[in-house]
Amino acid sequence: MVTKEENELLTRTGPGTPMGELFRQFWLPILLAEELPTPDCPPVRVKILGENLVAFRDTAGRVGVLDAYCAHRGASLFWGRNEENGLRCVYHGWKYDVDGRCVDMPSEPAESGFRDRIRQPAYPTREGGGIIWVYMGSPEQVAEMPELEWTRVPAPHRYVHKRFQACNYLQNVEGEVDSSHVSFLHRRFDAPATLAGQQLLARSKDSSPRFTATETDYGLLIAARRNWDDESYYWRITQFLMPSYTMIPSEPGAPIGFTAAVPADDESMWGFTATWRPDRPLSKEDVARIESWTGIYAEVAPGDYRTVANRGNNYLIDRERQRAESFTGIRGIREQDLAVQEDQRGPITDRTREHLGTSDVGVVAVRQRLLRAVDELQRGQGPPETHNSAAYGVRSAALLLKRGVHYEQGAKDALIADPSIS
Amino acid sequence: MLSKQENELITRAGPGTPMGELMRRYWVPALLSEEIPAPDSAPVQVRILGEDLVAFRDTQGRIGLLDEHCSHRGTSLFYGRNEECGLRCIYHGWKYDVEGNVLDTPAEPAGSQFKNKVKHPAYPTHEANGIVFAYLGPPEKSPLFPSHEWASVASDHTYVTKCLQECSYLQGLEGECDSSHLSFLHRTFSLDGEQSLYQRDSAPAYETEDTDFGVRLIALRSAGQGKTYVRVSSFIQPVGCAVPVGSRGPDGRLDGYEVHFYTPADDTHSWRFDFGFRRSRAVTEKDVHRRLVIGPGYQRIPNAANHYLQNREKQRTVNFTGMDDFLSHDSCATESMGPLYDRSREHLGTSDKGVIAVRRYLLDAVKALQAGGEPAANVTDPVQNDFRHADCINQVIEGEDWRAAFPHLRRSRMVAETVGAR
Numbered sequence: 001m002v003t004k005e006e007n008e009l010l011t012r013t014g015p016g017t018p019m020g021e022l023f024r025q026f027w028l029p030i031l032l033a034e035e036l037p038t039p040d041c042p043p044v045r046v047k048i049l050g051e052n053l054v055a056f057r058d059t060a061g062r063v064g065v066l067d068a069y070c071a072h073r074g075a076s077l078f079w080g081r082n083e084e085n086g087l088r089c090v091y092h093g094w095k096y097d098v099d100g101r102c103v104d105m106p107s108e109p110a111e112s113g114f115r116d117r118i119r120q121p122a123y124p125t126r127e128g129g130g131i132i133w134v135y136m137g138s139p140e141q142v143a144e145m146p147e148l149e150w151t152r153v154p155a156p157h158r159y160v161h162k163r164f165q166a167c168n169y170l171q172n173v174e175g176e177v178d179s180s181h182v183s184f185l186h187r188r189f190d191a192p193a194t195l196a197g198q199q200l201l202a203r204s205k206d207s208s209p210r211f212t213a214t215e216t217d218y219g220l221l222i223a224a225r226r227n228w229d230d231e232s233y234y235w236r237i238t239q240f241l242m243p244s245y246t247m248i249p250s251e252p253g254a255p256i257g258f259t260a261a262v263p264a265d266d267e268s269m270w271g272f273t274a275t276w277r278p279d280r281p282l283s284k285e286d287v288a289r290i291e292s293w294t295g296i297y298a299e300v301a302p303g304d305y306r307t308v309a310n311r312g313n314n315y316l317i318d319r320e321r322q323r324a325e326s327f328t329g330i331r332g333i334r335e336q337d338l339a340v341q342e343d344q345r346g347p348i349t350d351r352t353r354e355h356l357g358t359s360d361v362g363v364v365a366v367r368q369r370l371l372r373a374v375d376e377l378q379r380g381q382g383p384p385e386t387h388n389s390a391a392y393g394v395r396s397a398a399l400l401l402k403r404g405v406h407y408e409q410g411a412k413d414a415l416i417a418d419p420s421i422s
Numbered sequence: 423m424l425s426k427q428e429n430e431l432i433t434r435a436g437p438g439t440p441m442g443e444l445m446r447r448y449w450v451p452a453l454l455s456e457e458i459p460a461p462d463s464a465p466v467q468v469r470i471l472g473e474d475l476v477a478f479r480d481t482q483g484r485i486g487l488l489d490e491h492c493s494h495r496g497t498s499l500f501y502g503r504n505e506e507c508g509l510r511c512i513y514h515g516w517k518y519d520v521e522g523n524v525l526d527t528p529a530e531p532a533g534s535q536f537k538n539k540v541k542h543p544a545y546p547t548h549e550a551n552g553i554v555f556a557y558l559g560p561p562e563k564s565p566l567f568p569s570h571e572w573a574s575v576a577s578d579h580t581y582v583t584k585c586l587q588e589c590s591y592l593q594g595l596e597g598e599c600d601s602s603h604l605s606f607l608h609r610t611f612s613l614d615g616e617q618s619l620y621q622r623d624s625a626p627a628y629e630t631e632d633t634d635f636g637v638r639l640i641a642l643r644s645a646g647q648g649k650t651y652v653r654v655s656s657f658i659q660p661v662g663c664a665v666p667v668g669s670r671g672p673d674g675r676l677d678g679y680e681v682h683f684y685t686p687a688d689d690t691h692s693w694r695f696d697f698g699f700r701r702s703r704a705v706t707e708k709d710v711h712r713r714l715v716i717g718p719g720y721q722r723i724p725n726a727a728n729h730y731l732q733n734r735e736k737q738r739t740v741n742f743t744g745m746d747d748f749l750s751h752d753s754c755a756t757e758s759m760g761p762l763y764d765r766s767r768e769h770l771g772t773s774d775k776g777v778i779a780v781r782r783y784l785l786d787a788v789k790a791l792q793a794g795g796e797p798a799a800n801v802t803d804p805v806q807n808d809f810r811h812a813d814c815i816n817q818v819i820e821g822e823d824w825r826a827a828f829p830h831l832r833r834s835r836m837v838a839e840t841v842g843a844r
Contacts, residue, residue, distance in 0.1 A: 184512065314501075355536075
């Protein structure tokens with residue numbers, strides 16, 4: 001439980017809010033690269049941290065992310081002409097380059113110097129891992145790009161995806177670090193053959209794991225320990241990476257999962273998910289399994305990234321299947337997550353009304369970590385993670401360890417990225 | 423006409439509002455029995471008095487009406503598993519019984535006492551002839567379920583429907599207490615059946631009288647040759663109105679009546695429950711004609727979005743509105759006033775006597791409760807629980823003395839007589 005004030009601090013990320021300022025210190029996933037496939041392709045609208053933006057890829061292939069509304073009289077640049085290294089407003093023809101410079105102002109006299117005094121708000125971008133990233137913080141101290149392993153492997157080694165989710169980002173992050181719910185929400189009564197890399201979980205009998213959360217250079221390492229047999233524990237070890245990224249534990253040898261919850265506004269978010277194999281390309285079977293939409297990927301409508309199962313159709317819940325096949329009667333793991341996360345007493349849950357138990361240790365730790373970072377930033381101390389990009393080279397793990405072995409020792413090798421990939 | 427302050431006072435019924443507090447002291451219709459037809463059937467969402475609730479029927483057939491959102495972290499219990507005498511949240515498996523006791527917190531360590539410290543908000547229910555009534559007030563203040571004739575007749579002699587009204591409860595309720603509109607809104611040009619009775623005299627004489635169940639509403643129309651057409655309705659505190667509609671029995675008298683309830687969903691939506699019964703026979707599908715115009719989700723098929731399927735040709739030649747059914751007439755008239763009508767702008771005439779009396783009754787009751795009094799028209803003594811005198815009349819009499827013609831219509835129950843007879 002947190003206070004009302006803390007809940008506001010945690011959940012509001014618009015311009016000028018303390019948490020919004022914190023998020024703006026980091027490189028954030030904003031679009032899939034496929035949304036801007038070629039030079040001079042149509043621009044796209046994108047809302048992030050409460051700001052309405054437009055993104056385009058210019059003739060030279062550079063990506064620009066601009067305030068969506070023309071500096072002249074506020075027409076949307078989404079209707080604009082993307083041509084000859086700039087985006088031209090359809091209203092009076094003002095044209096901007098990827099840095100927001102006004103490179104043409106045909107509605108003014110040729111000798112007018114007005115053009116040089118105009119600057120359309122623009123944010124720097126990077127491409128990595130099939131994703132376009134944006135930095136919306138102060139230009140003086142631009143963050144380092146996090147060295148996430150999946151952004152550095154060859155493209156055939158990974159799968160990336162995005163979805164719209166109709167709730168505050170924190171409800172999604174809390175779900176990702178909460179190992180406890182997988183024993184319930186994601187339970188299947190039949191053999192979970194579809195869940196690659198989760199065979200141990202399927203056989204686990206212990207539904208009340210013990211949690212430990214440890215401070216790290218990237219955020220938190222959260223370990224959930226379940227009883228396995230007299231000699232072993234079953235461990236699920238998850239990273240929370242600042243400001244809102246997580247890794248999903250899977251067994252050694254299975255593809256690894258990454259998620260990012262990026263606020264669109266306070267009541268909705270973009271969920272980016274990546275799966276990768278460090279050592280080899282994803283197989284046809286790996287991809288087919290992802291695109292069965294039964295796992296951590298929700299099926300989305302082509303073009304707009306809205307989920308096919310959504311609140312409007314009750315996530316296609318099937319009460320007969322809920323009786324016979326699974327705990328929820330909802331198809332996929334991500335779709336099950338959506339059902340519980342998109343309405344926790346609304347899109348922004350009131351955390352003063354909840355009742356947290358011992359199984360919520362990870363959730364509590366993430367909130368405290370974020371609140372501390374906001375507090376430090378307000379006192380002039382930027383988040384250290386933004387200049388420690390190498391710290392992001394980690395992997396999650398799900399594995400059995402002998403009861404006497406400390407998980408940080410026993411899982412040491414499983415938890416680091418391959419340093420030779422760069 | 424009401425002042426702006428009185429209009430606010432009488433229409434706002436969310437938690438903590440004066441009218442909300444008053445309505446919470448009565449049994450109000452919450453949902454239909456058919457929505458939760460069998461033990462362990464799927465739970466349903468119920469929004470009443472501005473509260474989001476979930477209703478379910480447990481393995482033993484008992485009905486639970488709980489806060490929709492799990493006490494743990496606010497996930498909607500609508501998606502939950504209804505099994506083994508309780509509703510289990512799909513997120514972490516917390517399980518509640520119909521009284522809101524936490525039966526199981528399987529994510530917590532075995533032996534944890536956490537579940538005994540949490541009580542989930544739950545409301546008592548009373549099922550009567552197809553309607554599930556709920557009491558949302560303080561448990562120690564619960565009144566008896568009032569004993570009206572309609573609640574005690576055999577269930578196959580009864581019918582009930584429910585539909586959503588897209589406006590404040592009071593707009594619908596006022597329509598029920600307004601005999602005048604029958605001569606216009608519901609007019610057909612054919613003059614068959616009883617139409618001629620209320621069209622012959624479109625400016626009736628009205629009387630109202632306060633009773634121990636609410637307000638009796640009497641409309642007296644001249645029927646010619648010294649006869650009077652008497653219609654008597656009963657406003658039943660706080661959201662019901664018994665109206666004299668339905669077929670006639672073998673004796674030529676009304677063979678029962680209907681009770682229409684308008685439970686606020688929130689301040690701009692209400693649930694209309696239309697309950698009817700026949701004294702002499704079981705009901706047939708023909709009696710439940712409303713069912714034909716109510717679609718999935720209890721939304722009316724003719725509604726504001728399709729202009730109530732108004733047919734202008736029909737309006738010229740067949741009836742006053744150009745709409746087929748009474749439900750559409752009523753909804754069009756009351757919803758088109760706006761979702762929350764401003765009664766400081768109206769102009770009331772003598773034909774609005776019933777409406778004025780009911781508003782005053784409600785406002786007096788709110789003010790009395792605010793002043794520390796008890797809610798009007800509640801009973802707590804079983805001996806006094808008899809409302810057979812809340813009958814409806816639809817009949818032509820000789821002369822004008824309706825009191826002499828219907829001596830059983832009293833202002834209050836005959837307690838002395840009842841006690842004496844025991």
